[in-house]
Amino acid sequence: MGWYNKRLAKSIWVFHVSASPCNNCDIEILDLLTPKYDVERLGIKLVGSVRHADVLLVSGVINQKVAPMVKKIYEQAPKPIFVMGVGTCPSGGCCFNDSYNIVENREDVIPFDIYVPGCPPKPEAMIAGAAKLMEVLNG
Amino acid sequence: MIGLKLLLLLGFMLGTAVFGLIVGWVDRKVSARVQFRVGPPLLQNFNDFFKLMGKETILVKEGIHWLFIAAPLAAFSMLAVISTMIWVALILNQGFGGDLIVVMYLMMIYSVMIVIGGSSTGNVYSSIGAGREIKLLLGDELVFILVCLVPIIQTNYALQLDQIIAKQAENGMVIGSVSGTIAFILGLLCIQAKIAMPPFHIAEAETELVEGPLMEYSGPLLAFWKLNHHMMIVAYPLLLVLLFFGGFNLQGIGILWAVLKYLVIVVLMILIKNTNPRIRIDTALHFFWRIAAPLGLIAVILAVLGV
Numbered sequence A: 001m002g003w004y005n006k007r008l009a010k011s012i013w014v015f016h017v018s019a020s021p022c023n024n025c026d027i028e029i030l031d032l033l034t035p036k037y038d039v040e041r042l043g044i045k046l047v048g049s050v051r052h053a054d055v056l057l058v059s060g061v062i063n064q065k066v067a068p069m070v071k072k073i074y075e076q077a078p079k080p081i082f083v084m085g086v087g088t089c090p091s092g093g094c095c096f097n098d099s100y101n102i103v104e105n106r107e108d109v110i111p112f113d114i115y116v117p118g119c120p121p122k123p124e125a126m127i128a129g130a131a132k133l134m135e136v137l138n139g
Numbered sequence B: 001m002i003g004l005k006l007l008l009l010l011g012f013m014l015g016t017a018v019f020g021l022i023v024g025w026v027d028r029k030v031s032a033r034v035q036f037r038v039g040p041p042l043l044q045n046f047n048d049f050f051k052l053m054g055k056e057t058i059l060v061k062e063g064i065h066w067l068f069i070a071a072p073l074a075a076f077s078m079l080a081v082i083s084t085m086i087w088v089a090l091i092l093n094q095g096f097g098g099d100l101i102v103v104m105y106l107m108m109i110y111s112v113m114i115v116i117g118g119s120s121t122g123n124v125y126s127s128i129g130a131g132r133e134i135k136l137l138l139g140d141e142l143v144f145i146l147v148c149l150v151p152i153i154q155t156n157y158a159l160q161l162d163q164i165i166a167k168q169a170e171n172g173m174v175i176g177s178v179s180g181t182i183a184f185i186l187g188l189l190c191i192q193a194k195i196a197m198p199p200f201h202i203a204e205a206e207t208e209l210v211e212g213p214l215m216e217y218s219g220p221l222l223a224f225w226k227l228n229h230h231m232m233i234v235a236y237p238l239l240l241v242l243l244f245f246g247g248f249n250l251q252g253i254g255i256l257w258a259v260l261k262y263l264v265i266v267v268l269m270i271l272i273k274n275t276n277p278r279i280r281i282d283t284a285l286h287f288f289w290r291i292a293a294p295l296g297l298i299a300v301i302l303a304v305l306g307v
């Protein structure tokens, strides 16, 4: 499927899943989609419906309330789907690490493929993350 | 004989699809340049299409599956027929009695297919989008029929696409007259509404209805909807070229004129798209019924008077 993966790498449509973040990462994601960074030149496009998505941008520590919803969103997405954890929250919990209401193991809720650290990460870092994903897809 | 015709249909269908994906790139690139961006690479739409072809198709449990699957394919075949008829009239100068009426009907049924596909899922957003599509169709259809009447009247009541071209070659283009100019401007806006390009992307409103009727589509079926959209950007402006600019002549310098005529319409549409925000559905109906329809009627009366 090398040929297909190359097509996929050139046309990544992202869907934004906000899983109890502090909201800063979401603002950075919106910055990523501004004309200044122009991710359309890489084929990246924000889509509004999860049925059209290729990559889920998940931000935030997943707390117990949103965990079922996040799981459902992942199941609703057409495969192949990739999950990018934006910010330190999905990978390390960041400042919410000892909270009483977060799920114990975030990878059980949604299988992350790639993490972009930073609190919040710069748009450049997210583009670098997407480039890593493209590298893997291109083989 | 039938084999040859099928080959012709297949050729024009594939040609329109490929051409449409490239024009879709022009659309995205010009929009990007208007916003001071670089824009996507040339083969972006092809990548999008092939990527969608390989993704999973999800059928909604409560939906009506056969309608959900049939709608984009039926819409695609309708556009294949429309574009073949227009190309055949433009290039081979052939047609059959009343083919303009068939084209008008098929263009309307395309919108009906969007409505059927959208409402077959049972999704609330899709249903709202389908409702809006019907309202927009009610708005632009009357104006579009009036617009099509003007070239018909000016070419001495010819209902055949190739006769409309032939008459214009004798008597000059329809757009040269006052009624033709009014009708052309209205026709441009109608086509914008039929393609669901901004400012008339009311049914697919990405920010509030998340693509409306297309919301539940995924994989190959979504790819067909996207392809349909690109094919419309080829077929509908060509219909305007045929009706108002007298088609084109593909010899020598004529090719340049042909490209120019088509590009003028497409660039005008892209500029209208980029300079206008989405209008509300009631504003659109108000525009089409209270402003555009009387203007269209005036154009028809002027055409009957021979102005």
Ligand code: SF4
Pocket: A021, A022, A023, A024, A025, A059, A060, A061, A086, A087, A088, A089, A090, A094, A095, A118, A119, A120, A121
């Ligand atoms: S990583 Fe930092 S900025 Fe992002 S959601 Fe977590 S706490 Fe907020």
